[in-house]
Amino acid sequence: xxxxxxxxxxxxxxxxxxxxxxxxxxxxxxxxxxxxxxxxxxxxxxxxxxxxxxxxxxxxxxxxxxxxxxxxxxxxxxxxxxxxxxxxxxxxxxxxxxxxxxxxxxxxxxxxxxxxxxxxxxxxxxxxxxxxxxxxxxxxxxxxxxxxxxxxxxxxxxxxxxxxxxxxxxxxxxxxxxxxxxxxxxxxxxxxxxxxxxxxxxxxxxxxxxxxxxxxxxxxxxxxxxxxxxxxxxxxxxxxxxxxxxxxxxxxxxxxxxxxxxxxxxxxxxxxxxxxxxxxxxxxxxxxxxxx
Amino acid sequence: xxxxxxxxxxxxxxxxxxxxxxxxxxxxxxxxxxxxxxxxxxxxxxxxxxxxxxxxxxxxxxxxxxxxxxxxxxxxxxxxxxxxxxxxxxxxxxxxxxxxxxxxxxxxxxxxxxxxxxxxxxxxxxxxxxxxxxxxxxxxxxxxxxxxxxxxxxxxxxxxxxxxxxxxxxxxxxxxxxxxxxxxxxxxxxxxxxxxxxxxxxxxxxxxxxxxxxxxxxxxxxxxxxxxxxxxxxx
Amino acid sequence: xxxxxxxxxxxxxxxxxxxxxxxxxxxxxxxxxxxxxxxxxxxxxxxxxxxxxxxxxxxxxxxxxxxxxxxxxxxxxxxxxxxxxxxxxxxxxxxxxxxxxxxxxxxxxxxxxxxxxxxxxxxxxxxxxxxxxxxxxxxxxxxxxxxxxxxxxxxxxxxxxxxxxxxxxxxxxxxxxxxxxxxxxxxxxxxxxxxxxxxxxxxxxxxxxxxxxxxxxxxxxxxxxxxxxxxxxxxxxxxxxxxxxxxxxxxxxxxxxxxxxxxxxxxxxxxxxxxxxxxxxxxxxxxxxxxxxxxxxxxxxxxxxxxxxxxxxxxxxxxxxxxxxxxxxxxxxxxxxxxxxxxxxxxxxxxxxxxxxxxxxxxxxxxxxxxxxxxxxxxxxxxxxxxxxxxxxxxxxxxx
Numbered sequence: 062x063x064x065x066x067x068x069x070x071x072x073x074x075x076x077x078x079x080x081x082x083x084x085x086x087x088x089x090x091x092x093x094x095x096x097x098x099x100x101x102x103x104x105x106x107x108x109x110x111x112x113x114x115x116x117x118x119x120x121x122x123x124x125x126x127x128x129x130x131x132x133x134x135x136x137x138x139x140x141x142x143x144x145x146x147x148x149x150x151x152x153x154x155x156x157x158x159x160x161x162x163x164x165x166x167x168x169x170x171x172x173x174x175x176x177x178x179x180x181x182x183x184x185x186x187x188x189x190x191x192x193x194x195x196x197x198x199x200x201x202x203x204x205x206x207x208x209x210x211x212x213x214x215x216x217x218x219x220x221x222x223x224x225x226x227x228x229x230x231x232x233x234x235x236x237x238x239x240x241x242x243x244x245x246x247x248x249x250x251x252x253x254x255x256x257x258x259x260x261x262x263x264x265x266x267x268x269x270x271x272x273x274x275x276x277x278x279x280x281x282x283x284x285x286x287x288x289x290x291x292x293x294x295x296x297x298x299x300x301x302x303x304x305x306x307x308x309x310x311x312x313x314x315x316x317x318x319x320x321x322x323x324x325x326x327x328x329x330x331x332x333x334x335x336x337x338x339x340x341x342x343x344x345x346x347x348x349x350x351x352x353x
Numbered sequence: 354x355x356x357x358x359x360x361x362x363x364x365x366x367x368x369x370x371x372x373x374x375x376x377x378x379x380x381x382x383x384x385x386x387x388x389x390x391x392x393x394x395x396x397x398x399x400x401x402x403x404x405x406x407x408x409x410x411x412x413x414x415x416x417x418x419x420x421x422x423x424x425x426x427x428x429x430x431x432x433x434x435x436x437x438x439x440x441x442x443x444x445x446x447x448x449x450x451x452x453x454x455x456x457x458x459x460x461x462x463x464x465x466x467x468x469x470x471x472x473x474x475x476x477x478x479x480x481x482x483x484x485x486x487x488x489x490x491x492x493x494x495x496x497x498x499x500x501x502x503x504x505x506x507x508x509x510x511x512x513x514x515x516x517x518x519x520x521x522x523x524x525x526x527x528x529x530x531x532x533x534x535x536x537x538x539x540x541x542x543x544x545x546x547x548x549x550x551x552x553x554x555x556x557x558x559x560x561x562x563x564x565x566x567x568x569x570x571x572x573x574x575x576x577x578x579x580x581x582x583x584x585x586x587x588x
Numbered sequence: 589x590x591x592x593x594x595x596x597x598x599x600x601x602x603x604x605x606x607x608x609x610x611x612x613x614x615x616x617x618x619x620x621x622x623x624x625x626x627x628x629x630x631x632x633x634x635x636x637x638x639x640x641x642x643x644x645x646x647x648x649x650x651x652x653x654x655x656x657x658x659x660x661x662x663x664x665x666x667x668x669x670x671x672x673x674x675x676x677x678x679x680x681x682x683x684x685x686x687x688x689x690x691x692x693x694x695x696x697x698x699x700x701x702x703x704x705x706x707x708x709x710x711x712x713x714x715x716x717x718x719x720x721x722x723x724x725x726x727x728x729x730x731x732x733x734x735x736x737x738x739x740x741x742x743x744x745x746x747x748x749x750x751x752x753x754x755x756x757x758x759x760x761x762x763x764x765x766x767x768x769x770x771x772x773x774x775x776x777x778x779x780x781x782x783x784x785x786x787x788x789x790x791x792x793x794x795x796x797x798x799x800x801x802x803x804x805x806x807x808x809x810x811x812x813x814x815x816x817x818x819x820x821x822x823x824x825x826x827x828x829x830x831x832x833x834x835x836x837x838x839x840x841x842x843x844x845x846x847x848x849x850x851x852x853x854x855x856x857x858x859x860x861x862x863x864x865x866x867x868x869x870x871x872x873x874x875x876x877x878x879x880x881x882x883x884x885x886x887x888x889x890x891x892x893x894x895x896x897x898x899x900x901x902x903x904x905x906x907x908x909x910x911x912x913x914x915x916x917x918x919x920x921x922x923x924x925x926x927x928x929x930x931x932x933x934x935x936x937x938x939x940x941x942x943x944x945x946x947x948x949x950x951x952x953x954x955x956x957x958x959x960x961x962x963x964x965x966x967x968x969x970x971x972x973x974x975x976x977x978x979x980x981x982x983x984x985x986x987x988x
Binding site for chain 2: 243
Binding site for chain 3: 095096143146147149150151153154156157158160161162163164165167168169171172282285286289293326327330331333334337338341342343
């Protein structure tokens with residue numbers, strides 16, 4: 062029983078990472094109506110920039126804020142330069158652009174900062190939380206920040222006019238234009254926000270998984286899986302999905318006999334596929350009902 | 354004239370769809386564009402909103418708007434209810450209406466307008482928090498018109514508002530349109546296949562055939578014309 | 589490589605003209621014949637390594653064709669075809685090295701196994717759309733290397749070290765090298781399978797498959813059994829890529845788990861898009877791209893190879909958003925329109941028929957150019973006549 066609880070808590074801690082990533086995935090999905098496969102790489106790049114600023118002597122929180130702002134601008138720039146020319150092309154042509162972006166960033170990271178593993182500081186420290194062995198302060202900090210960001214996003218999309226305009230622009234660009242929304246800028250804004258959130262996620266994850274160019278790959282996988290599990294249209298669902306994936310992965314590794322350790326990822330994915338069979342739009346996702 | 358269109362051609366890629374279209378609408382006027390399928394009626398509305406490639410002159414309030422981006426034409430006060438309604442199916446009824454007022458800043462007036470729209474279309478009020486995609490065809494049409502009105506437009510473009518609707522609902526809708534025109538003085542250009550209904554509502558009518566305006570006159574006279582009666586009114 | 593529309597004969601005229609005159613081979617056939625001639629001659633002009641690369645281009649083209657059948661023609665998204673490729677490769681390796689079966693029998697076996705697995709994957713896929721389906725295929729792609737490395741299966745799969753495969757022997761009577769023999773073997777298989785795919789696409793089944801892609805509800809309403817077609821397409825698609833994998837094992841003479849990662853699946857997808865979805869020759873162009881461009885990128889800059897690859901991908905997709913096939917189609921369209929400018933739309937050639945009706949209208953003060961209804965019939969008849977004449981003119985004008 063103690064082991065189960067421990068593994069669940071450990072899973073939650075990992076899950077916080079995946080939840081943050083899943084949130085960024087859903088966020089951009091809401092903003093541009095498809096997935097950003099280069100999300101992880103953008104986050105890694107931002108984290109490297111942060112590392113560089115810290116290496117140059119900037120205090121942590123100043124570097125943090127600076128990187129978030131730079132990422133925001135960077136996200137907008139990427140959309141305007143890379144994706145605007147392709148917005149009339151098929152979605153699969155845009156997919157190629159995503160893959161290209163992934164490739165460029167990943168390779169660029171390695172070239173500029175090389176492949177040695179680097180440590181990244183955490184503002185929360187790593188003392189056990191309230192003396193408990195189950196979770197430490199950094200993990201608690203991650204969970205906390207993820208929840209705060211989630212609330213902010215939820216509030217933004219549901220409660221503000223700009224958020225509504227962004228959702229509308231993503232779902233039905235033509236109708237959005239008819240009501241006067243500048244769709245191009247909405248998309249760019251969505252990218253900026255996603256890049257900023259990704260940067261926050263990257264800077265929180267790096268202390269745990271250590272900074273190197275492929276840092277985000279596994280995380281993005283699990284984040285993507287968590288977002289799909291929770292439902293791509295639901296930020297709250299994404300967070301829950303991310304936590305769930307963390308727990309499933311850990312439990313599979315510990316409790317499934319003989320194969321658990323090697324096939325953690327496979328098992329996690331099987332579970333998700335099984336869930337999708339029952340709820341094809343994810344647990345909290347809404348199936349779009351539209352008239353023929 | 355508030356809107357003047359002069360010698361406009363429209364193209365879908367290499368294919369020319371409109372040939373030398375010329376007409377106008379004055380403040381508060383209600384005009385209708387009739388014609389069979391494929392005549393180019395929808396294309397005329399799209400040309401006004403910059404949704405197709407055009408040549409020729411289009412002036413709104415004296416401003417030349419041919420080639421303007423759709424969102425900028427909308428910001429001038431031209432509200433377009435497209436064919437297929439263009440509802441935001443994943444958003445709620447209320448969110449759809451709020452989107453109509455996206456370019457306005459007067460919060461209190463927006464809220465008041467939403468109530469007024471519910472006044473015209475009580476069925477929408479019942480469903481205000483429902484996903485718009487779950488509404489029936491008639492309700493979605495009302496929602497689309499309501500959203501367009503939230504813009505407080507000077508010109509309302511309606512593309513086949515009667516399409517796919519039961520006759521009773523259509524009559525209701527057209528009565529509401531007449532009332533809105535009388536109360537707020539918004540000009541309307543209605544594209545319709547249902548010639549009888551459109552000619553009742555409008556003062557002036559145009560007949561479009563294969564991309565050209567072939568008749569242009571007062572609604573009553575066009576309605577009385579024998580050829581039109583036989584081809585478009587069924588008697 | 590497009591054919592102008594002269595083959596369509598207007599209604600009525602078909603019955604009148606009786607049997608059609610035999611047509612001269614079209615441009616497209618000449619190009620195909622030339623390409624075939626070049627393909628057959630090539631291995632005699634190059635040495636071993638280049639022959640190997642050419643063989644690989646064909647193999648990748650075949651793999652991409654498999655993906656094309658599923659994604660391009662049937663609209664089902666897959667990020668997992670690397671798994672089918674790897675599966676086919678391992679079937680070949682295991683059959684040859686563990687059971688001593690001749691290499692040519694392994695191809696149908698690989699195809700068969702992959703077909704079954706494809707159908708099995710296709711079944712749950714029926715419930716899922718778009719990105720959710722992508723996740724399932726993505727899971728397959730990620731799971732395969734892990735399963736292959738799993739120590740429980742090591743007796744069969746050779747674990748992390750993989751299996752070395754013998755190169756197929758040249759049949760005794762042919763005076764060519766082993767590399768050249770493999771090239772021709774692959775060429776033969778490839779031609780056979782491309783021909784099969786081409787026939788499938790032109791058949792009723794092919795149209796049903798495409799109908800499902802374009803409008804699933806309308807297709808179902810017309811009586812097309814979508815689940816059956818979709819699952820079968822998954823199976824056939826897997827079969828094609830599996831056979832490609834089998835050939836790949838023979839070419840590389842080695843299979844190992846890390847050769848069949850997600851990166852391979854993504855490469856196939858990139859190759860498909862750049863070649864052009866729904867295009868058969870495009871598959872070969874895609875294969876060429878994913879084989880050569882990474883090498884080119886590495887030779888430009890070792891450290892930034894990935895970045896250069898990405899930049900080249902971007903440049904290509906900006907220049908050809910619908911892939912190479914789309915680009916060729918547009919170019920051919922411009923060319924044909926430049927050589928044969930389309931005739932004036934028939935409507936403008938109508939002589940305005942004088943009749944009392946028009947006079948009446950004008951007297952009543954209407955601006956009338958063409959009165960509706962009454963003259964419409966006449967207009968239609970004239971239009972049809974014009975169209976017929978134009979079609980006849982076009983056919984006689986066609987270059988011999």
